[in-house]
Amino acid sequence: MTKPVLDVRDLKKIYGEGEATVHALRGVSLTVHRGDYVAIMGSSGSGKSTLMNILGALDVPTFGSYHLDGVDVSKLADRQLALARNRLIGFIFQAFNLIPRTSAVANVELPLAYAGVKPKERRRRALEALEVVGLADRARHEPNQLSGGQQQRVAVARALVTEPALLLADEPTGNLDSHSTHDVLNVFDQLSAAGRTIVIITHEPEVGARTKRLVRLVDGEIVEDTRQSPIHLPPVGAFAGRHAV
Amino acid sequence: MSFKEVVRFALRGLSANKLRSALTMLGILIGVAAVILLVAVGNGSAKAISDRIEALGTNTITVMSTGRGGSSNTALTTDMADAISDPTMAPDVKSVSPVVSSSATITYEGTDHDVNSFVGTTPGWFTASNTPIGTGSGFTADDETQGRRVVVLGQTVVDELFPGVDPIDKQVTVGGALFTVVGVLKEKSSTGFQDANDTAVAPLSAVRQVLTGYGALNSMLVEAKDPGKVDTVESEVSTILDQRMTKTATSSTSSSTTPYRIQNASQLLETQTATADTFTTLLGAVAAISLLVGGIGITNIMLVTVTERTREIGIRKALGAPRRVILTQFLIEATLLSVIGGALGVVAALVGSSFEIVGVKPVIVPSSIGLALGVSIAIGLFFGGLPASRAARLRPIDALRYE
Numbered sequence: 001m002t003k004p005v006l007d008v009r010d011l012k013k014i015y016g017e018g019e020a021t022v023h024a025l026r027g028v029s030l031t032v033h034r035g036d037y038v039a040i041m042g043s044s045g046s047g048k049s050t051l052m053n054i055l056g057a058l059d060v061p062t063f064g065s066y067h068l069d070g071v072d073v074s075k076l077a078d079r080q081l082a083l084a085r086n087r088l089i090g091f092i093f094q095a096f097n098l099i100p101r102t103s104a105v106a107n108v109e110l111p112l113a114y115a116g117v118k119p120k121e122r123r124r125r126a127l128e129a130l131e132v133v134g135l136a137d138r139a140r141h142e143p144n145q146l147s148g149g150q151q152q153r154v155a156v157a158r159a160l161v162t163e164p165a166l167l168l169a170d171e172p173t174g175n176l177d178s179h180s181t182h183d184v185l186n187v188f189d190q191l192s193a194a195g196r197t198i199v200i201i202t203h204e205p206e207v208g209a210r211t212k213r214l215v216r217l218v219d220g221e222i223v224e225d226t227r228q229s230p231i232h233l234p235p236v237g238a239f240a241g242r243h244a245v
Numbered sequence: 246m247s248f249k250e251v252v253r254f255a256l257r258g259l260s261a262n263k264l265r266s267a268l269t270m271l272g273i274l275i276g277v278a279a280v281i282l283l284v285a286v287g288n289g290s291a292k293a294i295s296d297r298i299e300a301l302g303t304n305t306i307t308v309m310s311t312g313r314g315g316s317s318n319t320a321l322t323t324d325m326a327d328a329i330s331d332p333t334m335a336p337d338v339k340s341v342s343p344v345v346s347s348s349a350t351i352t353y354e355g356t357d358h359d360v361n362s363f364v365g366t367t368p369g370w371f372t373a374s375n376t377p378i379g380t381g382s383g384f385t386a387d388d389e390t391q392g393r394r395v396v397v398l399g400q401t402v403v404d405e406l407f408p409g410v411d412p413i414d415k416q417v418t419v420g421g422a423l424f425t426v427v428g429v430l431k432e433k434s435s436t437g438f439q440d441a442n443d444t445a446v447a448p449l450s451a452v453r454q455v456l457t458g459y460g461a462l463n464s465m466l467v468e469a470k471d472p473g474k475v476d477t478v479e480s481e482v483s484t485i486l487d488q489r490m491t492k493t494a495t496s497s498t499s500s501s502t503t504p505y506r507i508q509n510a511s512q513l514l515e516t517q518t519a520t521a522d523t524f525t526t527l528l529g530a531v532a533a534i535s536l537l538v539g540g541i542g543i544t545n546i547m548l549v550t551v552t553e554r555t556r557e558i559g560i561r562k563a564l565g566a567p568r569r570v571i572l573t574q575f576l577i578e579a580t581l582l583s584v585i586g587g588a589l590g591v592v593a594a595l596v597g598s599s600f601e602i603v604g605v606k607p608v609i610v611p612s613s614i615g616l617a618l619g620v621s622i623a624i625g626l627f628f629g630g631l632p633a634s635r636a637a638r639l640r641p642i643d644a645l646r647y648e
């Protein structure tokens with residue numbers, strides 16, 4: 001078997017000191033192989049975002065190890081980390097995190113710019129990505145001129161635009177209506193069918209149901225890890241008509 | 246990512262935050278312009294003072310009597326003036342102009358005007374005292390020896406007595422005698438409270454005859470052959486005066502102080518320049534404070550935006566921007582702001598210096614431009630760069646959570 005894309009061992013994350021200490025993660029071990037489509041579910045405050053930030057190399061664990069594509073992330077220098085975040089990972093934040101007073105298309109272009117893609121090519125691909133999330137007509141709008149759901153779709157476009165091998169999404173459909181949710185999930189299904197690895201946090205059972213694997217977190221610990229469909233086959237959602245969202 | 250791209254990013258960053266950019270630039274602009282202008286005003290007034298003193302003539306000394314009353318043994322006389330103009334006793338003296346002056350009332354066709362100083366002197370006085378004739382002519386040595394009643398008027402007197410009339414060859418009455426106006430003095434800029442143009446100049450003999458009588462002289466204006474000889478002339482003059490005055494003063498009670506005083510324009514110039522330098526230093530201090538205040542303003546704007554910028558840096562890092570690229574972008578932004586703001590400040594100062602400010606024509610000191618620009622750019626770079634470099638070092642998630 002090939003080496004896993006994600007491999008975390010006994011991950012612990014402790015916030016704060018003394019009285020205010022919060023154990024956000026209490027020893028999480030998780031291995032995700034190439035092509036898997038994982039949903040992480042759990043109640044609010046169970047540590048999902050904390051885990052996701054560590055997986056996205058945006059944060060470091062207090063204890064435990066994290067190997068990304070077989071490489072120990074804690075040993076990477078700033079340049080290599082930047083490269084990994086840029087080329088390997090597409091990250092969708094729960095809070096969108098678009099750059100203010102900057103047009104949607106410029107926001108989507110950003111990761112391509114850091115990847116060294118030429119401006120013309122960049123613009124073309126950014127517009128394509130916006131097209132995918134149904135926002136081609138809003139390309140020139142700035143974040144404060146977009147609704148929450150539209151901002152979230154811009155964030156999705158920004159994560160997709162580099163065609164990353166690993167897509168990490170923290171509640172990407174949290175602010176979307178059922179129609180938009182359907183559109184975004186279709187994009188994820190296609191990416192999964194194309195062999196990309198996806199980890200998605202969600203509160204919605206029907207979103208979790210479309211993935212290949214379901215992980216449930218309670219109080220910083222994995223309490224359930226079920227395979228819903230085989231890893232080497234396209235996700236269930238990719239078969240037309242299976243869903244009635 | 247190429248440097249050109251980073252520059253484009255910086256420009257986009259600046260235009261995305263127009264108000265902040267404009268305020269920062271304004272802060273730098275005001276700081277720089279204030280420093281340059283204030284120093285220029287100080288320098289300009291110093292220049293004005295020294296110009297005025299130079300106009301008095303730096304190669305002349307004025308001898309004044311300090312004797313009380315009309316006692317003849319301490320008085321300056323025309324004999325002394327003759328002695329000083331003797332080339333064997335005082336080889337470095339170019340000319341001596343004995344001066345009497347008094348206030349007088351000048352009348353023309355029923356209009357009166359009081360002048361503070363009606364001066365009686367010899368023709369050499371005009372050049373020695375740097376008082377050129379504007380229109381008409383001065384009087385000649387012949388006029389002086391003949392005691393002709395001719396007079397040269399100051400501009401103020403002309404304005405008062407001859408509104409819209411050419412005063413040349415008109416006759417005015419002074420002290421009951423008729424004087425013919427032969428010329429008008431060129432207008433002088435006034436020093437201090439006294440109107441330098443409220444004056445009239447006539448031959449010494451005529452003034453003595455009509456106004457002051459044949460008593461002591463008020464002063465003597467001694468002109469050296471060149472400005473470097475002023476000190477020699479001064480000692481030559483004192484030697485002559487000491488001889489003359491002690492000769493006549495043997496009978497009187499011996500006084501420890503000399504009965505005359507010598508005023509040297511270059512000494513005056515030195516003290517005045519020193520005063521002006523103090524003034525410039527003072528204004529420089531004011532300017533430095535305004536630069537500091539401007540700097541605090543810049544710092545404030547830059548620090549207030551740190552939260553937002555830190556979040557932005559967090560996003561950029563999460564999207565894969567290396568620290569170096571982020572730092573470069575933010576340093577370019579800070580540099581552009583401070584350089585453009587500074588340059589505009591210099592332009593504003595240059596424009597401002599072409600106007601008179603509180604009666605002074607500012608004269609730019611080149612080094613003040615360098616100093617003001619240097620300091621404000623340094624402040625802009627430091628406070629623009631420091632938060633950025635701190636934020637770029639944070640983990641993306643910490644930068645995103647920054648408050």
Ligand SMILES: Nc1ncnc2c1ncn2[C@@H]1O[C@H](COP(=O)(O)OP(=O)(O)OP(=O)(O)O)[C@@H](O)[C@H]1O
Pocket residue numbers: 015016022023024042043044045046047048049050051094646
């Ligand atoms: N920076 C922080 N400092 C202190 N405590 C934190 C911090 N971030 C998260 N926590 C705590 O860690 C726990 C897990 O937070 P996390 O954001 O991972 O929850 P979550 O599962 O994503 O919740 P939600 O579904 O509401 O997004 C929470 O109790 C939270 O209060």
Ligand SMILES: [Mg+2]
Pocket residue numbers: 048049050094170
């Ligand atoms: Mg969360």
